[in-house]
Amino acid sequence: MVRLSMVDDVKITAVVSSSNFQIGDSRNVNLITRVLAVQKEVSTYQGHEGDLSIFDIYKRDVPFPSYKAENLQVNFHNEVPVIKVGGLRVISVASSSLVQIGSTESIIGIARVKHFRHYAQVPSGFRMRPELTIPID
Amino acid sequence: MILNVVNRGLSVGFIEVTGVAVSSVLLIGDCDHIAMGSIFDTPPESLIVGTEAGLVPLSPE
Secondary structure (H helix, E strand, O other): OOOEEEEEEEEEEEEEOOOEEEEOOOOEEEEEEEEEEEEEOOOOOOOOOOOHHHOHHHOOOOOOOOOOOOOOEEEEEEOOOEEEEEEEEEEEEEOOOEEEEOOEEEEEEEEEEEEEEEEOOOOOOOOOOHHHOOOOO | OEEEEEEOOEEEEEEEEEEEEOOOEEEEOOEEEEEEEEEEEOOHHHEEEOOOOOOOOOOOO
16 A cells, blocks of 8 residues: 655754654654743843743644545555665754654644843843843843 | 556665754654644743843743
8 A cells, every 4th residue: 555665874963842754654753842942142041041931932723734534535556566765864843743664644833932132231233122121131 | 536556666875964853753654644844942031131140930931
């Protein structure tokens, strides 16, 4: 039914944050990740930062394209039942991502990323709009 | 509707990818159903200025 995947050579440097590198067939792949990215000018931490529950982004639904199920019959005929790849080079697989050599039935991936920048003082040449920022000291 | 798909020979020389990130798929094979979604949020109020080391609490969203 499904085709055979043949890859001669693979090199992957990094697989991080709810990601997967799979060799072989699978049925269902579910990848879910929640990221709070903080970019700090001065790297100081108090130890209690990062409460995800106060941010709405981690609770709201992720939009997926919807489609109406219609009467659709798809027939596959694999005349050559092999997918051949000479070489595969990937530097990084990150945040609910998948690299798979093989076949699967279903893949579901959800990634929620919220990003902060934290400066010690206003960067030079940067025009601050006070109504848009929250100075907290 | 009836859709007939004929898969003839598929041979690829070399694949070079820098990054597969934030709900993405690189698949060498067959798949029936793929659904990938992501939310990325960098609102203006996520810019913090000050020497206070804490990250929270900020206004939710």
